[in-house]
Each structure stands twice: as C-alpha cells, then as structure tokens.
Amino acid sequence: MEAVAQKYKAKDYKSELKPIWCPGCGDYTVLNAITRALAELALPPEEVAVVSGIGCSSRIPAYTSVYGFHGVHGRALPVATGLKLARPELTVLVTGGDGDGFSIGGNHFLHACRRNVDMTYIVMDNQVYGMTKGQASPTTSPDWEGSKLTPEGTGINPFQPLVVGLASGANFIARVSSSDPVNMAQIIVEAIRHPGFSLVQVLSPCVTFRPEQAEWRDIVRTAVVDYTGDAARAARRLMTDDGFNVGKVLFKGERPPFRPEFEVTDGSVAQLEARFSL
Amino acid sequence: MEAVAQKYKAKDYKSELKPIWCPGCGDYTVLNAITRALAELALPPEEVAVVSGIGCSSRIPAYTSVYGFHGVHGRALPVATGLKLARPELTVLVTGGDGDGFSIGGNHFLHACRRNVDMTYIVMDNQVYGMTKGQASPTTSPDWEGSKLTPEGTGINPFQPLVVGLASGANFIARVSSSDPVNMAQIIVEAIRHPGFSLVQVLSPCVTFRPEQAEWRDIVRTAVVDYTGDAARAARRLMTDDGFNVGKVLFKGERPPFRPEFEVTDGSVAQLEARFSL
C-alpha cells in the first residue's frame, strides 16, 4: 500500500480483544488482511458491519472495531442479507469457515450467490471443523483419517466451493492464501468494490487439527490466467484446477446486485386502511 | 416397452388413491412414468421405497403401491439417505418439487449429490410453489409477476439445478419433459440402474398457477448431443443451454457410490464393554 499518510490504519479496525485462536492459526492473517483492506478503502468503522456464524473463523467480528454480529452456526449469510437490504449504505462483510458456510450453511450459500446482494463473503477454508476439535468438513479430502468421527475417512468427494458458487451465480470469485496477507488484502479490496455477491476463499491452515496444512505455504502458486467474465469458461477452469491456484480473481460477473425496490411512493398507512373500509 | 408378458405392469405400482392434483397437472405423467419404469425393471413393490417432502409433486409416494415415506418440506433426501444406508438392498427413489428440493431443501441437495448414495432423485420442476398456491420458486424466472408475494417479479436469477447438481457431484444427470412419458420412463430406468446419485429434472407444468407452461410441450426439443462423462465439459454445456433440451441423459459419472463399510467383524458388545473395565 502507498506510503502517503492514510486516513485510517489497519490497526484502527482492530479491537483490543485477544483472539482465542491457536498460535499459528491462519485466521490471524485473515484478520490482518481484512483490516488492511478496510484501511485501504478508508471506510469509517461505523459504516462497516462484519457478520459471522460459529466456528474459530467466525470469531472475526469481535476482533474488529467495526459493527459486528456473531450469530448462530451456518446462518451468517441470511443475517447479512437482511442487514444489507435494510441498510444498503453499509458495507457488509461475512466471515466464516468451511463447516459454517458449506456444511450447515450450504443452502444459504447457494441462495446468497443467486440473490447477488452486494456483500463480500470471506471463507476461511481449513478443511476441518476447528472449533469442535477436528472433524471433517465438506472440503476435507475423502481419505483424511484424522477425525474420530470418520476414522476411515469420509469417503466423500470434497465440496468445491468456487465451482458451486459460480454455478449458483456468485458475481466475483477469488482464492487467496493466508500465507500472503498483502495480496489477500488487495483481493478483499477488489471484492468489496465489486458490486454484488463476492466470494473469497482463503486457504487458512488449522495448525492444530490439520498440522500437515503447514505445507500449503509451499504448495500454493499464483494462478497463471487472469479472470474471465464468462461463467462457462470459468467453470471449466475451476473444475479442473487442484485448488491451489491462489492470489487472483478467478471470475468477475456483471450481474447487477439485487436490491429490492423501496418504491417510496407518497403512500400512507391511512391509504392502506382505506382499502378495508366499507 | 416389449410386447412379451411382463412380470409386473405399470398399474401394479399404483395405489387406489385418487391424486389431489388439478386436472392436467404434469405430475400425473410423472407418476405414470415412474410406475412404467418400475415395471420395466420388474422390481417387487416391497423392495422399492419412494420418499418425498411436501408439495403437490411430493404427494407421489401414496399414489404408488411401493413403500412410501411422506416427510416434511425439504427433507426427503436425508430420509432417503438414512433409509438406503441402513437398507442397501432396497431401491430408493426420491420425488419432489423445485421448491422442496432447491429452496428449503437446497443444502441436502448439495450434499446428496456429493455423498453419491445410490438413489434416484426425480424433481418435478414447475418453476412455482404449487401447493401453497403460486409463489416463485428458485427456478422461476426473475420477471414472473404472477405471485402476490413478489408482484414485481423476484429479480433473482433462476437456480440451475443441473449445473449445481453437477458441480456438487451428482453421478447421473438427465432432463425430461412430462409431455413424453415413455421417454421419461426409459430415462428413469437408466437413472435407477446407474449406481450412485442420479438426478432427473422433469419439466412438469403447473396448469393452475403457471398456465403459460402449457407451451412447454411445444418448446422442448430432444437434446442433440449424447451424454458425456466429463464433468467440466458437461458443465459448459449445461451452463449455456436454455433448459429445454430434454429426453436424454446429459451426464454420467463413474464415481463409486458411497456405502459406509459395515465392517461386521466378530465384535460383540461385551468387547466394547471390556474397554471400560479396570
């Protein structure tokens, strides 16, 4: 970011609360990137809201200094939808995990992509339920035997968030790695700026229950192609990639965001009542 | 179907109950096609189960003579999943509507595709909530103004069931029209025979709340290309088609169905208890 004095610094968007996260958790970087992005956008903290569900990653709101809402497991997107529709002038971010967003919250994910309300959804994908101490999430590979709940592995193909997001109509799709917070901040800036529903998948390792994810840092590579606006083409790309192409926007759509008409006529409650009058 | 005497006739799979459907409803044809398909497969009625949620289309089970389960709105797929996993020898069908399956039931749809349990899901898509008297469903076009709930149209892009099904891992995908019950029956036969999760979208008009769908009969055309087993290619095709290519299988995958190991060792409850003994 530029050297000139900014109106806000990243730390202006941080609260004093000490995260409950394990040392080394990828989510620290995400918190940093979000605060950097907000500083870059110079948004007054009171005009930003961060909404989340439940999970380690869903703890983000309270660690920021903006308005936060920490709801129940899997329901962050509808809360954010209601908030943004009722208060279109706010900048609304949603943060959460792969379990919160793609397991219990899968239906809202589908319909949020489809509805295309102007908000940015940042999913910290660690391919595990961290908060409940290490069970397989939808993005976990079928042969991971680290969970007591599925000691032989789940045997189920992983959920592909970006492909499903695209198929459902997300208007902006990117994948980033928590090992590159500066790039992540830039992509979040873009995501927030892009109208409609923006989806940012963050590869954010869980050092405690998936220690092998420390390797991600070395596996990830910057995606070679630039984004496309053609959904069918993006779909083919995403369906054939291995999940480690990061650092770039992968799809940008042009659909106008959903914003119901607040057709403020000169109507009054009295007029509504008149219709019942005999 | 063949002229030789069959073990079962389609009518053997019908119950005596008179459907509550409106005269002309597309669902009558679907009921016929399902019973034809079962006859073709010569499955003993007691070895078949049809599971559904709530909606006009979800009434199918009671109109058949097989085992039926009519559950709550949106939850047919998990019921069927539990049933099939517990009783792998049964043939399990799931029938329902676009609202039941893609609105309230969307999350189970995603995960059923992904989990790939061996069953066949037949969705009667009429782009409306028939049972509750005509509201927009996820597949309704954004500018349909026929619902009092969304008198200006929903303004939301329609859900693309086959694209999302494919993106989530469905192992067999087809689209058929209720105007061609013979073809539909054949495709249902194929779907049942194909291992894993099979998705059959039926364009099944709601004559009451979407009378304009009477035109579908004339609009639909038999898909020109044959199915592919390449998901990325299928995705591109499905994302660019207009939804009226019917009568053919569109995708067939080779993923083995999910069937948890019932590792029946010589284990006994006593052995489990021994682990607590001091």
Next chain:
Amino acid sequence: MTVHSVSLVIAGSGGAGVVTAGSLLLEAAANAGWYAMMSRSSGPQIRGGEAAAMLRFATEPVMSHDDSFNLLMAIDWENIGRFSAEIPMVADSLIVGDPAHGDAPAALLNGKPRQAALAMTDIAGRIENGRPNMVALGAIAALIGLPPEAMQAVVEKNLKRKGQAAIAASMAAFHAGVEAAADLPPIPRLPAISAAAAPRWSITGNEAAGLGVIRGGVRFVAAYPITPATEVLEWLAPSLAKVGGTLVQAEDELASINQIIGASYGGVPAMTATSGPGLSLMIESLGLAVAAEVPLVVVNVMRVGPSTGIATKSEQSDLNIAVYGLHGDAPHIVVAANSVADCLFTSQWAVHLAEAMQVPTIVLTDQAMGQSRAIIPRPAELAFIGQRETAKQAVEGERYKRYAVTASGVSPMAIPGTPGLTHTADGLEHNEFGTPSSQASDHLAQMDKRSRKLSQFNYGDHWADIEDFGSGADDAPQEVPLGDTAIITWGSSTGPAREALQRFSDAGGKARLISIRLIAPVQPERMAAALKGIRRAVIVEQSHSGQFYRMLRAFYDLPAETVSLHQGGPLAFGPARILEQLNQWSA
C-alpha cells in the same frame, strides 16, 4: 321470527362459485348494516373440488360461529358430506338442494334437519347467462331478510368491469331466487339496520395482522410461504412497498428468521409470518434474538399439528412451542390475538413490545381467525409505535456497553452507522460489552437482565380482556366480579366463550371472562386480581392435551374448582358446550 344472528352455509363443488357467492353475501350484509363473519372449508384438492362458505350474520359484531347452522344451501352435493362435522345441522335447520343433483348425503341428515328443494340449475337456465349461485343468493337473501338493494350495490361494484349486461344477468338470477324462496320453509330472519350505521371494515385476520405490524412500524419482512400464514405475507408485499418498506422472499424459514434478525440489528423493525412447521425451524434463531437482544416479530398462524398435520384447519396447539420451545432459559414474549379484529391490535402491540424490550415476540393467531373474513367496526387508532431505546452518542473515555446491566433491563442499542459505538452483538454468553464470557457471574447478570426487562415492563390492561357478564355488568370489569365463576381462555376460543357467557347472562347468570392476550411473560399479580372472588373456573382451549390449562397451572394459582375443557382441532368449541359447563355449576 327475528333473531340476533343467522348462520348459513353455501356449499358446492369445483366451479360452483361457492366462495364468490359467500363473499358477495358478506359485502351485501355490510351494506344492510349488519355484521358478519365468513370462514371457508375445502376438500384436499389443490384447486377446484368441493368447498363450503360458512357465514354468520348479526346485528352486532360476530365473534364466533354458532353451534349449528340455520341453513345449508347446496349448489350440488358432490363430496359435501365430507363437511358434515363442520356444519352441524339440527332439527330446526333447513337444507336446500337442487333436485337436478339428487338427494342430500346421509352424513348431513343425522340431526334430522328439514329439507327443501330449489331448482337452481333450472331457474338459472331460464335466464340468459344466469348462474345457479346467484339464484341461491337470491333465495338466501329472501330467507334471512337481506334487502335486495344491498345485493344490487355489491353486484354493481363487483361486476362493473364486466359491464351492464353481466350485472343485469346476475341480478335477474338473484331476483328469480328471491321469488323462488317464497316456496321455501322459513328460517330465522335478521332485522334490517339503517345503512347509516357506524363505519365498518371488511378484513381477514391475516390482513389485520399484516396491517398491525405496519402500523407498529415494521418496514422489513422476510417471507417463506406456508398455509395458513401466506396471506399475511401476500398482503404485506404490495402494502409495504407503498409505505417505503420491503418484503423479501427467503429460501426457507431458517433464512427468513435470520434475515429479519439482520434487518432489525440494522435498526429497521422487522417481522415474518409462518405456521407450526416454519416456527419449528425458527426456534434456534429465536434463541439467538433473545441472547443478542434483537427485537423482531413472528406472527404464527396456527394450524392442526403435529408435523404437517392439517395445513388448512385450525387448532390452538402451538402454545407450547411458542412459550417453551427455545433451548436454554430464553425469556421472550408471546401474545395472542383473540378475534379477527384483535389480530390488528395484538400484532401492532407486539411490534411495540418487541422494540421497547429488544426481544423477539411471537404473535399467535390461527387459521380460523386468519382466514376468516369479518365485517367489523372500524378499529381505533393506536398509539403503539415501535420505539427502540437507542444509544446515539459515544461517551468520551467510556467503552460502549451494548449489554449494560440497567435497572430496567433494557440496554440502549447502538445502530450500525452510529460513530463511536461499534460493538459485536453476540449469541454467545457475554459480559456487558458483548465480549464472550463463560463466567457464571456474567451469565447470571445477563440472564437476570434479560428476564428483568420483561418482568418490569408495564403491559397495562392489555394483558387480558376481562369482561363481566350478568345484569349489573358494566363496560369495565368490577373490582369484585359479579359472579363467582370465570371462563379463562385465549385466542379463537374467546369468541365462543363470549357467546356462551352472553347466553348464560341472558338466562340470569353472572360470570367473568378472562381472555389472556399476553401469554408470556405471565402476570401472576394481575391474574390474582382478576380472580379475586372467583371460586370456579373453566379453562377453554382447542388443544388435544390441554396445553393452556397446563401452562396456567404452572404459573398461576387457579381457583380450587377448575375444569379444563379442551379438544383438538379442527372443530371449534361451540358456545353450547361451554354453556353446559356453566349451567352445570349453576344448577
């Protein structure tokens, strides 16, 4: 013979236009200066099929259906027998059928009603574009004393777009029916009332609930359709648009409840409407609204349970889930409307309560009142506007306490957009700042606060409708009741209870009605005052297990002699059954 009220049913299959005929009659009754109520019943078919419109007309506002009907006018008989339990016909009753359609089904004849024939098809056939249902209406009008002018005005209004010829044809059929009625045996008639009567509305309970929340200030609604609540939402969609609000259709009830949580957190009063199955799905997030202290209103239009039950029929059996359904100790508000008209008051009041206390509020209505249309006196203006205590200004050097422990239990809420007061609202247990805490002391402080704000609020007299019946009864209930007997009831059972009490007092009895509107939090002191001097009570409700009775037992001291009258839906209590209990005591 003129009476206070006349009850009749118009029934027929499919295209018979039963409901249209009923609606015309209702409107005509209003023109005649009467009050009226109309409910509907129909077969299982999605569209078409048999239907019955049950109407009651009276010279005073109609609160309930009668125990039986004076008249059944059957356009045809197809499957009409299916309604027999809902339309009791007694010896005095008159069944009129069209000979062209054969005989009345036996199921309708158990009470040995009188029978008569009206050749509706024939008569209509003789008039160009004449329809049997208009002939039926003519006969009905003649039988019950409805002036033809009253119908003329309605037909003109409703058929205006179809042109003069259509109006003429309809009225010709109507008048032919009036004439033909001369040959029919009489049924009770209502006296005509001056048309200059008090101003009146025609409204359903579902519309009234929608209007109520708009009056209360709701401007964001999330919707997922479900019978019999859909009309609340369908009425709201275009109406909200007219007053600067919006309705969004959600993907399911989990989404709709969370959308309104989001909107309300954003400062816009919000609501949704649903029925039992949908309410079940909202339970977890209602708890979130309790813990995070987000005001909202859920109108739950009850239908027959359990599970999918009977979607189109009424029962008062969601009391338990509404009051006790949330996990943990989760204080919230439950209010119940007790008539079509009261749907307006109660839902408006609900917005006021929710906003004032930052708490989710469930409004219970039911299919019987929600889908019934009534002619009611024009409702009063109400002062209940949602008014949330907000924090507007940061205090220098002080960190904002979203969940400040205050004497009232209400903590001023900062709305996003307010500088200096950013915070995170949380469903996890938290301290005053909203920071998650697992300390017993924080849990206790917040639990106390969340229950205190409800217990200390002044609900005024609205907690219940208390009415004394019997000579000497005044408008306002007396300090000491006239008799020593009370009916305690709620919701839709209030109408029949009121009517039973009216009959009881007409026969010289004295008793008190207590119809509870504020179901939770309970009001033991107010109840004790209302029960002072009461020795005997009968608890009336439409639930198989007596949910209301059990709840009263749990929280109130009831008179030593208390009888629980409960029955599951869909049949409502007739006033007679309640009266029987009262009479038993006075015998």
Next chain:
Amino acid sequence: MTVHSVSLVIAGSGGAGVVTAGSLLLEAAANAGWYAMMSRSSGPQIRGGEAAAMLRFATEPVMSHDDSFNLLMAIDWENIGRFSAEIPMVADSLIVGDPAHGDAPAALLNGKPRQAALAMTDIAGRIENGRPNMVALGAIAALIGLPPEAMQAVVEKNLKRKGQAAIAASMAAFHAGVEAAADLPPIPRLPAISAAAAPRWSITGNEAAGLGVIRGGVRFVAAYPITPATEVLEWLAPSLAKVGGTLVQAEDELASINQIIGASYGGVPAMTATSGPGLSLMIESLGLAVAAEVPLVVVNVMRVGPSTGIATKSEQSDLNIAVYGLHGDAPHIVVAANSVADCLFTSQWAVHLAEAMQVPTIVLTDQAMGQSRAIIPRPAELAFIGQRETAKQAVEGERYKRYAVTASGVSPMAIPGTPGLTHTADGLEHNEFGTPSSQASDHLAQMDKRSRKLSQFNYGDHWADIEDFGSGADDAPQEVPLGDTAIITWGSSTGPAREALQRFSDAGGKARLISIRLIAPVQPERMAAALKGIRRAVIVEQSHSGQFYRMLRAFYDLPAETVSLHQGGPLAFGPARILEQLNQWSA
C-alpha cells in the same frame, strides 16, 4: 484424619499436562480400590490455555462434587483465577503452588485457604526427563493417602510404549513429589481399600450414553458435531463398526435427524446425539417422527443456553424444549440420566421405550455428567433391547392399516421389504391406512392413539429413583416414607441432592429423594404414591427460570409447602445449599 472423600484440583496453563495428570490420578485411585470422579474446565482458547481437573476420591461411588475442595495443586498460576467460582477454597483448604511461578491470584484466596509451596519445577529439574506434573502427583498421592504402587501400575501401563526409561523418569519425579510432601501441611486422607474390591469401570457419561444405545440395539447413527455431545458420537463411530452398525456424518442437524428417521423407517434402530442448538434444529422433524410413528433416540447433552450460550459448561435448561418444544400436540418421550453411570441405563432404556412405542425419545444428559469421567461399579446387564412390534404377514383381502387404532395405541409396523404390506408413512394427519385426512374424527382417533400408547405403557419402577434416607432406611423405599420431607430433582442435580440427604440423615434427619428419570409422559399416580405422607418438598434444578419446578406444578399435585431451589449454570448446586433448606425445616 481419614474421611469418606477427598476433593482436589490440579490446575495449570497450556502444556502443563493438567488433564493427563488428573487422568493418571483417577486410574491410580481405581487401583487403590477407591471410587472417583473427574471433571474438567478450561479457558476460551481452542487449544492450550489454562485448564483445571477437578477430582473427588471416595471409598464409595462418587455422585457429585463437594461444596469445596481440600486441595488445589497449581502447576502454575496463569489465568487460574478465572476458575475461582468453580473451585471454592475455604479455610480448611490447602493451596499448593510452585514458588517459581509467584503468588496465588487473589481471586482464589477469598475463602482464606491455607497456602504452601512445592518447588515442582525445581524438583523436576533435578531429575532427568522429570516433569513438574509428576512431582505434583507424588505430592498429591502422599497427601491423600494414595499408595505409590497404585500409581506405579498406571504409569507402567500408560508409558509402556515410551519404554522403561520414561517410566523410570516419571516414577522418579513422582517419588520426589511424595518425599517433598512431607513438608506440606496435611489434608484429609482416604483409607486404602483392598484391590480385590468389586469390579469397576472407568467411563464418561458421554461414553456411557453411547454404550447404552448400542446395548439397546441401535445400529445406525447420524452425526453432526457439537460440544459437549461430540464424544458420544466419536465413541460410537468406531464402536458401531465393531458390532455391525454404522455412523454417518451429516451436513447439519436437519439432515442427521432425518437420516435416522429414514434408517428407522427401514427397520434399523437409530439415534443421534446433539446439544441445545442442534436440538432446536431437529424440532420440526421430531414432530414428523411423532406423527409418522418412527422410533428414534436423540441424546441431548445440555450446555448453558440460551442460543450458543456457553458451549463447554453445564446447565439443566433444555427441559422445556425437550418436553414442550414440538409444534402441535405431539406426544413423545423424554428421559433423563441422573449420573455418569445412569447415562448407560437411561440411554439403553430409551431405545427400548422408543422401539416399543414407535416414538421419538429424547434423552437428557448434560455437560457435567457427559464430560466427567468416573470410576463406577461395573454396571449390571440389562434386559432392555429395542423390540419393535412389526407386521410380518399380509392378511388375505385386508388392506394393511399402518396406523391401526389398537387398544395399546401401538400399531404393528411393516418394515420395507415385507411383501403385501406396502404403505406410505405420513407426517400429514391420516386415517388408519396412512391416507391423508383432514377429518376431525381421524385427527382425534390418531391423537388419542398416539397419546394412549404412551400413557398405557408400563414403565415399571424406572420412572424415578426413590430413596429414603435416615435411620431405618432400607434399600427399597418404604410404602410410607420415613420423614415428611422430600427432595424432588432430576439429572445432574441428583448427585448433590443425594449427598445433602446423606449428610442430613447422618445428623439424624429423615427424608426422601425422588429423582425423576421419566420426564414425559408424566406419571401422576406414581408420583402421588411417592408423595404419600410427604408434607414438604424442595425442588432442585440447575435452571435460571425453574423449568422443572414449573413442569412439576403443571402436571403434579405438589405438597402444600414446596420450595423451588433453582439456579442457572454453570455452577452446580453444592450439597450444602440443599442441606441448608432441609435444616431450615427441621430447625
């Protein structure tokens, strides 16, 4: 000074191995012929952070924690003050800390406990591979009278894989701790018991619940993780595999409840486990299981509510949702375990009840018992195996009635695969065949049947544990109780209540314990018998609003003098608070 029980806490931060130390101690205690119970508490961090292991040792089975602890052994002090409310230290108590880590936090000193120093770090440092927590264990063993051999055996077993050197190092540190304890002030000691004592198990409540359902016949489990129920599922996953069953991880609780409905409809007894938020999401489909009459078991391990509340702490506040949470009138079964050991009995019984009556059954346990490990006497074999009444053979010329109205209310169920008995199970109201019906008569018949099957079942003596305390008390409760006082309680509150009664009777008092296991359906006749001769009752529960008390009031006739002792979580009732109430009466 030897006593019946000794209570102690081991606390420390992060890697201090507090929980490991506690577990070793627990096992060693078993070797010494003692009984024991261990619960845990930890800070908000996902991993690491401060932790405390609370242990109580006794010569008889341990039912509850004591009011205070005899000893706190702190490996270090970091954030340990946070536990002060959970680990009351009184004047008699001894706090032992390591001088290397400074002073004890003030929050722990309110009760003015004695303090002493033990240089664990130093001592351990002098031993190769010596660890401070083993030094602590040595000191504890010496203080409470645990024979070193008992620990030797445990260390050998647990470190076998690490080799002889590791064992030697650990035992060296342990013995150094034993020696160093000579300088510490004394605390109460337990007498050693012959190792040839009755056979014993070491088990947690969550494991016991898992074992119970497997014993009852469950072979299909659907799972969605949630604290503090996850261990039930994690224990079941590999265990089911060993007995020919299976566990499937579902996408959410809506899916898990419906998966088990499907499996059970398929004839395989099925269950899931969850906690408050998950139970909320299952509510709608529990109603489906009621209406469609599908047996299943849900083990709900309660945590602090409302909403997400405090996931890791205990409260008895899901009683309401479990009993009343379903919409409509939806009769089902709710049972509650009242100790770690009883989790086994009650969950096994639950499978039996669910299958016998084709009804969903909720088992309530809680975090306190679910996540506590206890040394218990080996549980008895139980005859409760799920046995469903099935229809096996079509009757010529008769259509199968899935929902036949029978005297018992139970209708023989045809399992898919059975020829000639195909039918559709339905959550819509239906007639006997299962055909949807909106007739009041069908609704009533099915409602009656569904409630009759629960009310007519013979639950035997298991509905409650009834125990008389006081001289003359026998094993079996007397026809007429010894005293005129009773404690009525349930679940985790039973342990402290039992202990209070023990102390009360040790001091010459007489009173009765009624711990209700069968929460719903209620058993008014059995309760009336149990309360015969009782004039005073105290109701004990861990809920802010007194849910259990209100439920008792709603359904039972309680003694005229009834006191409700209720408090929200996470702090459990100490026996002393209950005893105080008893003493107040006897004074």
